[in-house]
Amino acid sequence: MFIELQNVTKIYGKDEYATKALSQVSLQIERGEFISIMGPSGSGKSTLLNIIGCMDVPTEGVYRLEGEDVTRLNDRQLSDIRNKKVSFIFQQFALMTNFTVFENVELPLLKRNMSKKERREKVEYYLNKLGIFHLRQKNISKLSGGQKQRVAIARAMVAETNIVLADEPTGSLDRQNGEKVMGLLQQMNEEGKCIIVITHDEKIASYANRMIYLSDGCIQLDKGRG
Amino acid sequence: MKYMLLNLKSMWQRKWIIVLMIVQLIVSFWVINHALITIETIRYQQKQLFSVTHMKEETTIRLFIPDGDDSQWFVERFRKLEKFIKTIPNVKGYGSFEETTISPQNFANKTRYMRKNEQLYANTRMESYTDSTKIIYFDYDIYRLFSKFQLMKGRELSKEDFEKTNKDVIPILIGYDYHDVFHIGDRFQALAGLGENAFFVTYEVVGILEQGAKWLSANDYLIDHANELDRFFVAPYFPEERDGRPMDVAVRLNNLFLQLSDKRDFSSVEKTIEQKGKELGIYPTLKTISNEMKEYENNTKQSARFTFMVGLFFVVVTLIGVISVTISSIQARKYDIGVMMVTGASKRDIGRIVVMELFLLVMTSAIIGVVLSYWTEWQDTFFEYNIRLQAFTWSLYVKIMVVSCFIVLLSSFIPLWNVNKLALRNLVEGRE
Numbered sequence: 030m031f032i033e034l035q036n037v038t039k040i041y042g043k044d045e046y047a048t049k050a051l052s053q054v055s056l057q058i059e060r061g062e063f064i065s066i067m068g069p070s071g072s073g074k075s076t077l078l079n080i081i082g083c084m085d086v087p088t089e090g091v092y093r094l095e096g097e098d099v100t101r102l103n104d105r106q107l108s109d110i111r112n113k114k115v116s117f118i119f120q121q122f123a124l125m126t127n128f129t130v131f132e133n134v135e136l137p138l139l140k141r142n143m144s145k146k147e148r149r150e151k152v153e154y155y156l157n158k159l160g161i162f163h164l165r166q167k168n169i170s171k172l173s174g175g176q177k178q179r180v181a182i183a184r185a186m187v188a189e190t191n192i193v194l195a196d197e198p199t200g201s202l203d204r205q206n207g208e209k210v211m212g213l214l215q216q217m218n219e220e221g222k223c224i225i226v227i228t229h230d231e232k233i234a235s236y237a238n239r240m241i242y243l244s245d246g247c248i249q250l251d252k253g254r255g
Numbered sequence: 256m257k258y259m260l261l262n263l264k265s266m267w268q269r270k271w272i273i274v275l276m277i278v279q280l281i282v283s284f285w286v287i288n289h290a291l292i293t294i295e296t297i298r299y300q301q302k303q304l305f306s307v308t309h310m311k312e313e314t315t316i317r318l319f320i321p322d323g324d325d326s327q328w329f330v331e332r333f334r335k336l337e338k339f340i341k342t343i344p345n346v347k348g349y350g351s352f353e354e355t356t357i358s359p360q361n362f363a364n365k366t367r368y369m370r371k372n373e374q375l376y377a378n379t380r381m382e383s384y385t386d387s388t389k390i391i392y393f394d395y396d397i398y399r400l401f402s403k404f405q406l407m408k409g410r411e412l413s414k415e416d417f418e419k420t421n422k423d424v425i426p427i428l429i430g431y432d433y434h435d436v437f438h439i440g441d442r443f444q445a446l447a448g449l450g451e452n453a454f455f456v457t458y459e460v461v462g463i464l465e466q467g468a469k470w471l472s473a474n475d476y477l478i479d480h481a482n483e484l485d486r487f488f489v490a491p492y493f494p495e496e497r498d499g500r501p502m503d504v505a506v507r508l509n510n511l512f513l514q515l516s517d518k519r520d521f522s523s524v525e526k527t528i529e530q531k532g533k534e535l536g537i538y539p540t541l542k543t544i545s546n547e548m549k550e551y552e553n554n555t556k557q558s559a560r561f562t563f564m565v566g567l568f569f570v571v572v573t574l575i576g577v578i579s580v581t582i583s584s585i586q587a588r589k590y591d592i593g594v595m596m597v598t599g600a601s602k603r604d605i606g607r608i609v610v611m612e613l614f615l616l617v618m619t620s621a622i623i624g625v626v627l628s629y630w631t632e633w634q635d636t637f638f639e640y641n642i643r644l645q646a647f648t649w650s651l652y653v654k655i656m657v658v659s660c661f662i663v664l665l666s667s668f669i670p671l672w673n674v675n676k677l678a679l680r681n682l683v684e685g686r687e
């Protein structure tokens with residue numbers, strides 16, 4: 030199994046401040062799936078995605094990624110997974126504002142064993158592919174929301190990971206830009222990547238071929254499996 | 256460490272606060288350097304004494320007469336004391352030396368000599384004295400027992416050379432820089448005495464000093480940088496120069512040395528000389544070179560230690576500044592740190608960036624601090640060579656390195672703990 034969660038529980042805080050964001054979630058995902066996660070605010074969608082992406086670790090339960098028990102890994106090993114196996118796209122873009130487009134897109138490659146020239150060629154290839162090559166020396170702070178999300182997608186593509194996680198990627202964009210972003214995600218899925226998108230928008234969710242509905246930290250619905 | 260380039264850019268964006276931190280660090284280093292240089296200099300001074308002379312720690316004695324002056328009354332008594340000292344059986348030698356300038360005249364090569372001096376004296380305090388050369392006059396015992404310099408050509412000074420009268424031809428040794436101006440056997444004259452009583456003394460070149468010859472400074476034999484004799488003359492005392500006027504005698508009080516055959520003789524010789532002094536009404540005291548060194552070392556170390564403490568105080572204050580600036584810059588860059596971590600940076604990578612930045616700041620400051628210290632020492636005595644400049648060796652640099660690493664270590668601790676506390680999920684979602 031590609032991604033496998035068994036009875037994963039996530040509790041934030043301690044004692045009277047404890048919040049159960051996920052409770053006993055079990056989930057299996059195959060290579061190359063396109064999944065949307067929906068649910069009301071505070072239902073644990075982001076928490077689930079963060080755990081899948083090794084940004085956070087479960088309080089209880091087991092998470093296996095390509096058969097490896099991730100819950101046992103240390104910070105350095107987790108960072109290695111974030112670098113080589115998953116890419117993130119966020120509603121707020123998660124770009125370094127005082128740096129250029131090129132520098133942001135290059136980020137995942139800095140941890141790889143690549144020469145400067147190889148890195149540049151790869152970054153420029155994807156910038157071209159997304160039609161933002163001309164922006165490469167611009168500071169992120171000078172870009173529009175749609176352009177920023179393109180940069181974030183370029184970064185996810187450059188990393189060439191098998192998993193792409195998107196947390197409300199269209200949340201800050203207008204309809205037109207949102208559709209473009211979803212088109213790109215679909216394209217990445219067609220290239221064989223496993224895409225998981227959190228969204229509140231039914232229309233966006235329809236790009237996926239499997240839909241998971243969360244509520245109160247539990248999976249209420251898992252539609253279109255297999 | 257490919258993240259380092261990114262961080263350099265980020266440092267550039269924070270350049271003013273970084274410059275301020277560096278300035279603060281430089282001041283601390285400057286104070287600490289001052290103390291370290293002082294301590295290093297003591298070592299050099301002691302090494303210098305024994306490398307330039309044959310003086311011995313325990314058997315070479317310095318004679319002081321604290322109340323000595325240039326009055327006729329004192330000079331008469333002092334002459335008697337000197338005569339007496341030479342009769343003490345356990346005293347192997349006694350004498351002094353003096354440093355002054357003479358202007359050679361009445362010789363064929365004078366134009367060449369002046370041109371040489373123009374070259375030698377360019378940009379020094381001697382610049383407007385191109386007709387003169389510094390000369391050291393020796394008593395025989397000092398020359399014989401203590402001098403280490405060798406000749407390149409000609410002959411050494413002999414006992415008879417030190418027994419000439421004012422009318423005799425005085426043999427002279429020429430510094431290496433003049434080897435193409437004077438030849439063995441050349442003669443010139445120079446004035447001795449003062450005013451109406453001045454008269455010409457004739458000198459004859461008998462030898463040329465080897466390049467790099469050295470002798471102690473007459474101003475402070477222990478503390479000052481030794482004279483490089485390449486542009487000096489060396490000659491035996493003759494009566495007018497040694498004892499002509501009371502002033503000449505007073506000048507010699509600065510550099511009176513005895514050599515004992517055995518260190519066990521010290522207390523008996525001390526007693527004899529003090530006794531004789533008392534009879535004469537002047538009060539001489541004796542100190543072995545090693546004692547004088549120790550006294551000097553203790554005094555200097557004490558003041559150096561104080562300076563060092565002041566430096567440490569500066570470092571502590573600076574550390575607090577550096578730590579708080581580093582922490583607040585981490586706080587300000589939390590989002591960026593989160594972005595880096597999402598794309599694969601580990602906490603260790605982030606920590607390394609923080610430490611590298613501190614290391615860069617501290618090392619830059621240390622280097623500028625050393626350069627600044629060198630510059631101030633150099634400014635301090637622009638014309639005369641400053642012995643403190645000798646302290647700038649690897650031994651000093653290593654100590655400064657150790658201090659720097661210590662500062663980096665202390666200032667990294669809290670910021671690293673800060674980095675370790677960061678929770679990635681909160682960084683990117685803006686919860687922190």
Ligand SMILES: Nc1ncnc2c1ncn2[C@@H]1O[C@H](COP(=O)(O)OP(=O)(O)OP(=O)(O)O)[C@@H](O)[C@H]1O
Nearest residue numbers: 041042048050069070071072073074075076077681
């Ligand atoms: N760092 C945190 N500390 C404490 N509680 C947290 C933290 N992160 C999330 N929570 C809580 O966990 C629960 C689930 O949060 P999560 O962000 O996963 O919800 P979500 O489904 O993504 O919501 P939204 O649609 O608003 O983004 C919420 O009650 C939230 O308050």
Ligand SMILES: [Mg+2]
Nearest residue numbers: 074075076196
């Ligand atoms: Mg969320």
